[in-house]
Amino acid sequence: MQVDIFLKKKLHNLSFILLLGTAVLGAIILTEYDVAKGFSSVPAAIQWALSNFYPDSESMEKFPDIFEKLVETVLISVAATTSGAALALLFAIAGSSTTQFNRFLGQVSRTIATVFRNIDMAVWSMILLFSFGQSAFTGYFALFFGSFGFLTRAFIESIDEVGDSSVEALRATGAGYFSIIFQSVIPSSISQMISWILFMIETNIRSATLIGILTGTGIGFAFSMYYKSLDYNAASLVVLVIVAAIFIIEWVSNYVRRVIL
């Protein structure tokens, strides 16, 4: 009997590997991915980066310019996340099965959030570019819509984690809907929510770079400008500045998480 089990396991594993292999092969053909070039390009890229991709003294003169763009991008990310979170909180309260005041409205708000979440920020930015042009609005709204969709799902999960027991207990004492929300639901899930907001700010700074490249604003525009004019020294400085900013934000949010969670 024991042999059978091992044989079955082996066959199971083998069929899984075969399936995966076929799928990979299919994807390689479909996307015209050149496997040999894929392997050779990694050392080539590293070699190129070591000899060209570092900031030199000339690019340091552009630092104030780059820094100004970075501050703009960080502020847009924070503003979009904070305002997105405020709206997401409303939708999460309406959409969570624990706190919804009406089944139908709950379903509606969950659906709206799903649609916003699944239209990527890059797509939003291209739609918004039509009417808002290269202004700060384009990046702000693209990040706002994306953050709103994502945070609604995250907040619903945070609220559901708190559980119905405290809500039920308060309801039994005759507390009204708003006092349940403000006295029980929000206080007990606020630290989870802040953790999600901080995560979203980090993500948004990275996405803002992409949106900047697509729409010509902020730090992403600075990168693509230097990149396209082959000024790789300045471009590398942009990358380092972004990395530094993300490290600082990660450090701050880790501190906050350690204290509140």
Place this chain on the structure above:
Amino acid sequence: MRVKPYNKAFMVIHGTLLSLVLLTVYGFYSFDYKDVNFVEASIQTLQNVKMMFIEPHFSHFTFQEALYQVAITLGLAFLTTVFGAAIALFLGIFAAQNLTNKAVSAVIKGVVAFIRSVPTVLWVLIFAVAAGLGSVAAVIGMTFHSVGYLIKAYSEAFEEVDKGMIDALKASGAGWWQIIFQAVLPSTATYLVSWTFLRFEINFAVAVAMGAAAGAGGIGFEMFMASGFYYDIQEVGMITYFILIFAILLELVATRVKKNLKTAEV
């Protein structure tokens, strides 16, 4: 029992919220609005959105071509996820503190933190200099970021493996690889699969964006052309529908897989 109302956590929560609000207000005040008339542009956006979603049509390509382009994007995301998962599985073992020594783990985690903090699009563009714009640069660049993300997720899952189980196997004379394959991987498999699926979902969205921003092909590139070159809002709407349907399908599959895993575990 009386809980102290002004403890550290309370102060930090309120401090964080207050500074977020202040930064937001300052941000709104300092943004470069480029003299865009907000009301006019908003109305125009609403009209555009209405036209996009209510009257979508194809003009530069057909339904079959759109499906083919989505398949390319899915292919890019799939390749990236498989490559990323394979590399991350291997390196994740070495990054888990309970399976290797502290120095190796610290080095891998440091490098990975750096890789993760560089936006994916920058990785793709950096690789594009060496490999040229196209699927190679896109897959390699996206793989870089996936590896960074998955190593973090995997190694954290490995670190939560019950220490007693590893010790028991060690005591019975099992070698390091045996411990990995008989204890660590089987007991974390559910986490690994759900993290990998989550990454596949993210990679689909990233692949769309890379098509638009880094010429990686697929539906994202078509979208970039439709909006940036043809100014054809209705076609953008059609493409958005395509992306939306596939993204929601992926999300449903991911939720289903996670549920199955949870019930299989119990």
